[in-house]
Amino acid sequence: MIxxxxxxxxxxxxxxxxxxxARLVLxxxxxxxGGIEARDLQALARVLPGHGVTVALVEQPWRVAGKKVxxxxxxxxxxxxxxxxxxxxxxxxxxxxxxxxxxxxxCRTATExxxxxxxxxxxxxxxxxxxxxxxxxELLGAGVPTLVVQGGNDPFGRPQEFPNGAYDLVEVPSGDHxxxxxxxxxxTQEQALEIVTDGVLRWVASLA
Numbered sequence: 001m002i003x004x005x006x007x008x009x010x011x012x013x014x015x016x017x018x019x020x021x022a023r024l025v026l027x028x029x030x031x032x033x034g035g036i037e038a039r040d041l042q043a044l045a046r047v048l049p050g051h052g053v054t055v056a057l058v059e060q061p062w063r064v065a066g067k068k069v070x071x072x073x074x075x076x077x078x079x080x081x082x083x084x085x086x087x088x089x090x091x092x093x094x095x096x097x098x099x100x101x102x103x104x105x106x107c108r109t110a111t112e113x114x115x116x117x118x119x120x121x122x123x124x125x126x127x128x129x130x131x132x133x134x135x136x137x138e139l140l141g142a143g144v145p146t147l148v149v150q151g152g153n154d155p156f157g158r159p160q161e162f163p164n165g166a167y168d169l170v171e172v173p174s175g176d177h178x179x180x181x182x183x184x185x186x187x188t189q190e191q192a193l194e195i196v197t198d199g200v201l202r203w204v205a206s207l208a
Contacts, residue, residue: 007082009075010061014086017057019049024095024204027087028119029058029080031100032070038099040121040149040179043193044200051201054090058083060102076105084113095204100124100156100177103148104138111143117207118146119200120167122177125157140165147203149196151175170199 003014014027015036026048030036036057045055060079062071070076080096087094096106097119106118126133139146139162146167150159152174159171172192174185181192 003086005083005086007061007079009071009079009082011064012061012079012083013059013064014083015045015057015059017045017049017055019052019054021052022049022054022090022092023052024116024207025054025056025087025090025092026095026097026119026200026204027056027058027083028121029060029098029102029105030063031098031102031122033100034178035059035063038178039189039193040099040196043197047197048201048204051204053204054092056087058098058102070101073101073104073108076101077109080105080109081113088114095119095207097121104135107138107142107146115144117144118142119203120146120148121196122150122154122179123148123157124177125161128155131161136163136165139167142167145207147200149179149199151177151179168203170195170203172196 001016005012028041048055093116095117096110096115098106099121103120103123110118148169151172154177156177172179172195174181
């Protein structure tokens with residue numbers, strides 16, 4: 001089911017993948033360079049509803065408007081705030097999530113919006129080749145239980161680069177920023193996505 005939501009940043013869109021007996025809602029948005037067709041977002045939407053988690057794939061207004069360049073961080077936060085009432089309207093605990101830029105938005109707004117937890121897929125710890133431009137404060141400041149799912153070869157931050165903190169981290173071996181793995185990797189792409197969905201399911205179970 002697709003729901004259109006008007007926000008102060010423009011028109012957003014939610015694609016719902018509902019669980020029959022939902023106990024949680026996982027809301028996840030895309031990054032600055034792609035949409036909800038991202039492999040990890042689609043994998044979560046396929047798998048989690050069968051485990052009692054309704055998945056809401058959220059498209060930010062800039063994406064709905066057909067623009068190729070993401071809006072500024074403050075505008076992304078405004079869009080996320082605008083869709084939150086539709087997510088909370090399910091009257092279930094909501095996990096705030098996203099991939100890349102969407103993960104940053106989830107971290108920045110989690111406490112304010114009353115999110116149960118944050119799922120950060122491919123958190124962009126720093127721009128490629130610029131480790132001194134760290135965004136660790138956003139991650140560490142989420143203020144709620146947080147899970148990072150990170151590719152082992154992500155140029156925006158490899159797992160070993162992440163600072164110590166009160167969050168969990170699942171590594172996708174050989175994965176890049178899109179959690180794609182090369183053919184020469186020790187795991188297949190299907191196995192890589194299973195690491196993502198299995199890791200998220202274990203973490204969700206720990207939140208109960």
